[in-house]
Amino acid sequence: MDLNDFLEHLNCGKSVIGNSELHEFMHKVSSEAMQITSRLNGCYHEPEEIRALFSELIGKPVDPSFRLFPPFYSDCGKNITVGKNVFINSGCHFQDQGGITIGDGTLIGHCVVLATLNHDFSPSKRGTLHPAPIVIGKNVWIGANATIVPGVTIGNGSIIAAGAVVAKDVPENVVVGGVPAKIIKTVVTEDLQ
Numbered sequence: 001m002d003l004n005d006f007l008e009h010l011n012c013g014k015s016v017i018g019n020s021e022l023h024e025f026m027h028k029v030s031s032e033a034m035q036i037t038s039r040l041n042g043c044y045h046e047p048e049e050i051r052a053l054f055s056e057l058i059g060k061p062v063d064p065s066f067r068l069f070p071p072f073y074s075d076c077g078k079n080i081t082v083g084k085n086v087f088i089n090s091g092c093h094f095q096d097q098g099g100i101t102i103g104d105g106t107l108i109g110h111c112v113v114l115a116t117l118n119h120d121f122s123p124s125k126r127g128t129l130h131p132a133p134i135v136i137g138k139n140v141w142i143g144a145n146a147t148i149v150p151g152v153t154i155g156n157g158s159i160i161a162a163g164a165v166v167a168k169d170v171p172e173n174v175v176v177g178g179v180p181a182k183i184i185k186t187v188v189t190e191d192l193q
Contacts, residue, residue, distance in 0.1 A: 001025045007079055010097050010131045018127020026097065033057060033077040041071035098131030098150055103138035109162065110144040118150050137172065157187055
């Protein structure tokens, strides 16, 4: 088992059986992520140091326009992809085994949770994990303390209100809020040409 095999399994949406070899590998990847996030969160870093640590966490370089205010938490890290001009505020928790993609120009508020794993509903199989990706479009704004659950796609230009729990896909250019999140209004886009 190597990282590529692990990510391929997850990105195909295949379940991870509790106490399996894959599950044990998941714990190994989580330990590595905790080591990196401990360094990231342990003291002050200049922006370029933060980008270097985040790049190490996700296993690929981020754009120089990327900004993050620690602390930041991830129990995997290796299945996160971020675009240009992305900002992640402090206290966010990304459970990214199922895959998290963040489009250009996205702003993520304080203490946002992005969760890409569900446990099995059957008590006898509760240790089994089911991954599903979260895809965030371009120029999305996610307000503080919002939670996005597995399998959700957020359309370009949309706004997720503070404290919302997003359990289904969000179309482009709308504001959603509440528990569960529902469309509140349409975002008025201005032609900047």
